[in-house]
Amino acid sequence: MSTITIVGLGPGDSSLLTRAAWELLQASTVVYLRTAIHPTVAELPATIELRAFDALYEAASDFGVVYERIASELIERARSGEHVVYAVPGHPLIAEATTRRLLTLAHEQQIPTRIIPGLSFVEPVCSALQLDPLEHGLQLLDALDLVLSDAAFESAAPRNAQRETQNPDGAWSEIQGIGTYTPALLPFPLLPTRPALICQLYSRQVASHVKLSLMERYPAEHPIGLVRAAGVALAERVWSVPLHQLDHQQELDHLTCAYVPPLAPLDDRRGSDGVTAIVARLLGPGGCPWDREQTHRSLRADLLEETHEVLEALDAEDMDALAEELGDLLLHILLHSEMARQSGEFDLGVVYDQIASKLIRRHPHIFGELNVAGSDEVLRNWEAIKRSERGDQAARGSLDGIPKSMPALATAQELTRKAAKVAFDWPDLQGVWDELHEALAALLNAAQQHEHDASAHERQVERALGDLLFAVTNLARWLQIDAENALRLANNTFRQRFASIDALVHTQDRDLLALSAAEKAALWEQAKAQEQ
DSSP: OOOEEEEEOBSSOGGGSOHHHHHHHHHOSEEEESOSOSGGGGGSOTTSEEEEOHHHHHHSSSHHHHHHHHHHHHHHHHHTTOOEEEEESBOTTSSOHHHHHHHHHHHHHTOOEEEEOOOOSHHHHHHHHTOOTTTTTOEEEEGGGGSOOHHHHHHTSOOOHHHHHTOTTSOHHHHTTOOOOOOOOOSOSOOTTSOEEEEOOOSHHHHHHHHHHHTTTSOTTOEEEEEESTTOTTTOEEEEEEGGGGGGOSOOOTTEEEEEOOOOGGGOTTSHHHHHHHHHHHTSTTOOHHHHHOOTTTTHHHHHHHHHHHHHHHHHTOHHHHHHHHHHHHHHHHHHHHHHHHTTSOOHHHHHHHHHHHHHHTOHHHHSSOOOSSHHHHHHHHHHHHHHHHOOGGGSOTTOOOOTTSOHHHHHHHHHHHHHHTTOSOSSHHHHHHHHHHHHHHHHHHHHOOOSOHHHHHHHHHHHHHHHHHHHHHHHHHTTOOHHHHHHHHHHHHHHHHHHHHHHHHHTTOOGGGSOHHHHHHHHHHHHHHHO
């Protein structure tokens, strides 16, 4: 019965071939090579007929296609009765994709296989770096795992603005008309606080992609150790470069790999692990006295303040400030989660699991088989899923589920939105306008009344004013405007204009309080003109 024997050629020096590998190769008449571009190949016995697959690399669109074709051809050779000997660089089971695919196909075809081990590139690289791979948990990665796929790059290709606005299946950046979509490398394939060895760094183009991916988590100046031709006498070279210069090296080839030293936990600042460790330290033994005195309740006001500062950055469209304020808001999530972990209630993993599970569960049109016609149907499905999750819809009112701590204006708009979901709404916008005018007339009438009971009159006016404000929020909903945001923008505008007035009065060395109404009105118009 035919067999397939896979033999490792070692890291590149023929003296490092195992005895079993050398004896097998000496006894073979035909040996298939994944690649002939390997130093050991030139030292093989001249009696062997070498058949390399290098031509496939030039014809195929990607390595996956090459590996599949190599494995399929070797399987066909074995099925035809040939005893196949297939030689690969290093060890057959370390960083060798063709071996994995070949073993899978052979198992399916019930073709016997045999592995002849070889010294992998890992051992001589570790020797060159004087590195114990088990000391800190060395990670082993193919450089291509840090390169986005061709499909991802195609989806990231620039599109013109007209096409972006007409593409309902595009990414957020495309639908919003911002421009090119850049895919994220998720999940990130490395744990930055552990050392990593990246093999197959065979070209500057690959190194460029690796550099950009690593810079998502590592500082630009992070030292990278490069090892070329490890274990090959007179050819081995070891040198170090900062990460940002990784793709500037001229000597990168198929025998080059990169060593990425670990980041200290406090230096892992571009991932969730680093800041989580910092918060755990602050709340841990010997941590910050102030932080350790806080409770869920004592942080409540600060959480609300940070939320409003995020909104302020959004209103100002200040992206630098937004990044900073989102970090402050995230800090509160981490603080509450660490407090809950120490009290045995839940931990950050539960928080992650809750939101991840909820997003998957409530987006069956993305993570399941459900088809939707548009965003309106998405919202209807979302509400239906929420009701099924609760399982107690009969015991809940139509307006339940609004946090009591929400600002009154936002609460009013949410109340009208929920009422509209059960068809308790005006049939058209005209009814909303009529309601607004009616509420304004009622307020005017209440304010002009002369009641003997001042307290009762105040309550009447207050109620009429509340009805007017409620009608305004309902109008905002109909106009698809967020009332809370609109008022916040108006507040900011008023604040900015008044700051301009203060500045104008100051430059004129005048007292605002002493100015006439006409002078103040003129200053207001001047501030508005400056705003324009």
